[in-house]
Amino acid sequence: xxxxxxxxxxxxxxxxxxxxxxxxxxxxxxxxxxxxxxxxxxxxxxxxxxxxxxxxxxxxxxxxxxxxxxxxxxxxxxxxxxxxxxxxxxxxxxxxxxxxxxxxxxxxxxxxxxxxxxxxxxxxxxxxxxxxxxxxxxxxxxxxxxxxxxxxxxxxxxxxxxxxxxxxxxxxxxxxxxxxxxxxxxxxxxxxxxxxxxxxxxxxxxxxxxxxxxxxxxxxxxxxxxxxxxxxxxxxxxxxxxxxxxxxxxxxxxxxxxxxxxxxxxxxxxxxxxxxxxxxxxxxxxxxxxxxxxxxxxxxxxxxxxxxxxxxxxxxxxxxxxxxxxxxxxxxxxxxxxxxxxxxxxxxxxxxxxxxxxxxxxxxxxxxxxxxxxxxxxxxxxxxxxxxxxxxxxxxxxxxxxxxxxxxxxxxxxxxxxxxxxxxxxxxxxxxxxxxxxxxxxxxxxx
Amino acid sequence: xxxxxxxxxxxxxxxxxxxxxxxxxxxxxxxxxxxxxxxxxxxxxxxxxxxxxxxxxxxxxxxxxxxxxxxxxxxxxxxxxxxxxxxxxxxxxxxxxxxxxxxxxxxxxxxxxxxxxxxxxxxxxxxxxxxxxxxxxxxxxxxxxxxxxxxxxxxxxxxxxxxxxxxxxxxxxxxxxxxxxxxxxxxxxxxxxxxxxxxxxxxxxxxxxxxxxxxxxxxxxxxxxxxxxxxxxxxxxxxxxxxxxxxxxxxxxxxxxxxxxxxxxxxxxxxxxxxxxxxxxxxxxxxxxxxxxxxxxxxxxxxxxxxxxxxxxxxxxxxxxxxxxxxxxxxxxxxxxxxxxxxxxxxxxxxxxxxxxxxxxxxxxx
Numbered sequence: 087x088x089x090x091x092x093x094x095x096x097x098x099x100x101x102x103x104x105x106x107x108x109x110x111x112x113x114x115x116x117x118x119x120x121x122x123x124x125x126x127x128x129x130x131x132x133x134x135x136x137x138x139x140x141x142x143x144x145x146x147x148x149x150x151x152x153x154x155x156x157x158x159x160x161x162x163x164x165x166x167x168x169x170x171x172x173x174x175x176x177x178x179x180x181x182x183x184x185x186x187x188x189x190x191x192x193x194x195x196x197x198x199x200x201x202x203x204x205x206x207x208x209x210x211x212x213x214x215x216x217x218x219x220x221x222x223x224x225x226x227x228x229x230x231x232x233x234x235x236x237x238x239x240x241x242x243x244x245x246x247x248x249x250x251x252x253x254x255x256x257x258x259x260x261x262x263x264x265x266x267x268x269x270x271x272x273x274x275x276x277x278x279x280x281x282x283x284x285x286x287x288x289x290x291x292x293x294x295x296x297x298x299x300x301x302x303x304x305x306x307x308x309x310x311x312x313x314x315x316x317x318x319x320x321x322x323x324x325x326x327x328x329x330x331x332x333x334x335x336x337x338x339x340x341x342x343x344x345x346x347x348x349x350x351x352x353x354x355x356x357x358x359x360x361x362x363x364x365x366x367x368x369x370x371x372x373x374x375x376x377x378x379x380x381x382x383x384x385x386x387x388x389x390x391x392x393x394x395x396x397x398x399x400x401x402x403x404x405x406x407x408x409x410x411x412x413x414x415x416x417x418x419x420x421x422x423x424x425x426x427x428x429x430x431x432x433x434x435x436x437x438x439x440x441x442x443x444x445x446x447x448x449x450x451x452x453x454x455x456x457x458x459x460x461x462x463x464x465x466x467x468x469x470x471x472x473x474x475x476x477x478x479x480x481x482x483x484x485x486x487x488x489x490x491x492x493x494x495x496x497x498x499x500x501x502x503x504x505x506x507x508x509x510x511x512x513x514x515x516x517x518x519x520x521x522x523x524x525x526x527x528x529x530x531x532x533x
Numbered sequence: 534x535x536x537x538x539x540x541x542x543x544x545x546x547x548x549x550x551x552x553x554x555x556x557x558x559x560x561x562x563x564x565x566x567x568x569x570x571x572x573x574x575x576x577x578x579x580x581x582x583x584x585x586x587x588x589x590x591x592x593x594x595x596x597x598x599x600x601x602x603x604x605x606x607x608x609x610x611x612x613x614x615x616x617x618x619x620x621x622x623x624x625x626x627x628x629x630x631x632x633x634x635x636x637x638x639x640x641x642x643x644x645x646x647x648x649x650x651x652x653x654x655x656x657x658x659x660x661x662x663x664x665x666x667x668x669x670x671x672x673x674x675x676x677x678x679x680x681x682x683x684x685x686x687x688x689x690x691x692x693x694x695x696x697x698x699x700x701x702x703x704x705x706x707x708x709x710x711x712x713x714x715x716x717x718x719x720x721x722x723x724x725x726x727x728x729x730x731x732x733x734x735x736x737x738x739x740x741x742x743x744x745x746x747x748x749x750x751x752x753x754x755x756x757x758x759x760x761x762x763x764x765x766x767x768x769x770x771x772x773x774x775x776x777x778x779x780x781x782x783x784x785x786x787x788x789x790x791x792x793x794x795x796x797x798x799x800x801x802x803x804x805x806x807x808x809x810x811x812x813x814x815x816x817x818x819x820x821x822x823x824x825x826x827x828x829x830x831x832x833x834x835x836x837x838x839x840x841x842x843x844x845x846x847x848x849x850x851x852x853x854x855x856x857x858x859x860x861x862x863x864x865x866x867x868x869x870x871x872x873x874x875x876x877x878x879x880x881x882x883x884x885x886x887x888x889x890x891x892x893x894x895x896x897x898x899x
Contacts (some may be wrong), residue, residue: 114845117593207607239890256715259577270713273711276608277577277578277603382751438715439714439715440714440715441714441715441716442714442715443692443711443713443714443715443716443717443718444579444692444694445578445580445581446579446580446582446630446633446634446691446692447581447629447630447633449633449692449715449716449718450633450634450637450716451633451638452715452716453636453637453672453715453716454633454636454667454669457669458669461669474666478629481625481626481629481630481632481633484601485581485584485600485601485630486581487578487579506606513726
């Protein structure tokens with residue numbers, strides 16, 4: 087069976103970032119098809135049928151999100167593309183935008199048409215200025231060819247596309263913080279409700295979608311929602327870009343059909359090619375740094391003993407006790423040379439640095455957890471610090487304005503849940519544990 | 534629209550928030566609020582002190598809400614059932630919030646001007662635990678002068694954003710805001726600019742802690758030694774309705790009037806606040822009503838009235854036992870051995886003395 091390629095079908099072609107090569111390989115056919123032969127509602131209907139789920143991390147069905155969009159008379163609607171990819175371990179959107187920018191532009195046009203937006207924004211992470219320039223060049227090319235601007239393809243539909251670089255804050259990847267930032271304000275998440283679908287950008291109804299989600303829409307329009315839904319497994323339809331990193335033989339961005347066994351993804355030569363020579367898999371963060379970390383054995387098999395699959399449901403099987411989340415697809419593999427305590431401290435340092443400081447549990451709690459983990463890692467911890475971390479994580483989780491609090495709490499809670507003996511070893515053997523390169527050698531289940 | 538909070542049902546207007554509904558019922562069930570400020574639009578939702586459990590969303594959709602919700606910005610639905618003081622999870626979370634807010638707070642109450650009228654003090658006294666588990670160093674800032682009348686002591690700030698909203702909504706132009714991120718975020722003027730406009734002083738009143746203080750009043754006195762008096766004057770800029778804080782016959786501070794929840798009723802101008810400090814400038818209306826539990830009311834009522842009721846009742850009932858065991862005709866209360874009373878009333882000091890006196894009164898009344 088040949089593997090379905092939806093986003094990466096043409097990415098290997100030289101010059102695909104230019105309009106001409108992209109157009110020659112079937113590009114912008116979706117814009118023609120949608121604008122000339124379909125009504126906006128029909129496009130929404132196809133996306134609904136496809137069952138494609140938000141690829142930014144939450145996995146909310148995209149068609150349903152679109153159908154929630156309020157449509158009051160005389161009020162503009164906006165589509166905003168969230169290209170503020172900053173999750174540690176995730177780099178798929180960055181790669182997709184720089185490799186094949188027109189795929190996103192085409193998706194933006196089709197999606198804007200479906201939602202009735204006449205101005206759409208791509209909010210790009212501040213560190214990626216060169217991607218901003220690539221996108222702006224692509225937009226200029228598309229505009230010159232008549233796919234953007236006034237009266238697209240003679241249909242009377244107008245669309246202006248703007249690229250806005252952010253300031254490089256992780257929090258601006260949260261959709262309401264992104265909207266605040268886009269409006270020129272401080273990037274603080276808003277209280278919800280009201281949701282962006284009712285009051286979003288400039289208090290108008292807005293849809294915020296991930297780069298990868300928007301990029302799939304042109305394929306869905308070309309081939310139909312049912313064809314998309316035929317790929318994948320259960321409610322996890324279609325393909326997903328996975329950013330594989332860590333101690334793998336072949337790290338990189340892969341487009342996998344959802345439902346691929348995790349075992350196959352790690353060890354098959356077609357994908358990551360296994361763990362680097364002479365080493366064994368110890369733990370995996372399966373969906374970007376904010377999802378719970380899992381020991382290798384738990385990742386490959388669910389609690390019921392079945393093979394775990396790369397799908398939203400299978401990865402979440404067993405809840406947080408034995409499962410994790412698909413997240414944004416940042417697959418970080420760690421072999422037995424990885425110190426879980428140091429890794430957890432590193433993650434918590436990130437969340438401490440990136441907390442916006444608006445609501446108290448996250449503002450104070452992330453800093454506290456970081457300091458306690460720093461103490462444990464550097465040989466000054468005590469046994470009650472472990473329970474303290476669990477308790478603080480519990481008091482942050484679910485009590486914050488936006489999911490950053492949860493994202494900061496989950497990795498720490500899960501690391502302690504699955505690797506408690508390693509934390510204890512750090513506390514009871516501080517001299518040994520603080521030696522450079524020292525790693526816990528106790529009982530571990532490696533694969 | 535009917536809403537039930539802690540098993541008490543109340544009828545409210547549509548659009549009311551849970552917190553407003555709870556305040557209508559009374560202070561016993563009203564959730565604490567550290568950032569929400571009714572006179573300021575868009576305030577609330579940040580401190581998470583007012584999180585409550587919604588066990589039934591509405592009459593139509595009686596499912597419980599999965600997470601705790603901030604009661605200050607969540608509007609009630611018809612038939613909503615809310616648990617505040619009766620829910621273990623809510624109380625546990627609130628303990629956590631107190632701990633988080635105090636994590637980087639200096640606890641310098643003994644030298645803080647706000648002590649005695651500090652919302653964070655009240656909040657941690659009512660909902661917190663006695664000890665912190667925080668062993669690390671606290672973050673600190675240098676003090677900043679925001680113009681001639683206001684001092685900012687950022688170390689004490691809990692980032693409620695009230696002063697930012699005040700500057701946005703009350704004054705013409707905002708020149709201060711929040712800089713930086715996370716636990717190093719700070720309230721600041723851009724490049725230490727002075728806040729200079731007629732209504733800037735109101736940021737002092739809205740600050741729940743001692744982060745923004747009145748430089749004309751700094752270190753002048755403790756709030757419980759002063760006497761608040763309502764007064765007004767004809768002011769061109771504001772309503773002129775203020776509270777004067779007297780020490781002896783000297784006005785040492787002027788603030789806006791506040792309601793039961795510590796919220797400003799009428800914002801006042803800087804002339805009233807900083808310059809009119811003579812009784813002759815004002816028409817006195819009468820003493821300000823201060824809640825009985827407040828430390829501000831200490832020394833302002835008769836001694837008997839602050840006797841803890843339980844001690845009085847305990848003493849009275851135990852006296853009764855003593856009384857019954859003895860020949861009543863022989864009893865002379867004033868000759869009872871003093872040790873007896875010491876055993877009756879646990880705490881020494883003011884309340885114990887008052888307790889003895891109350892027993893005497895009780896006996897003499899008989």
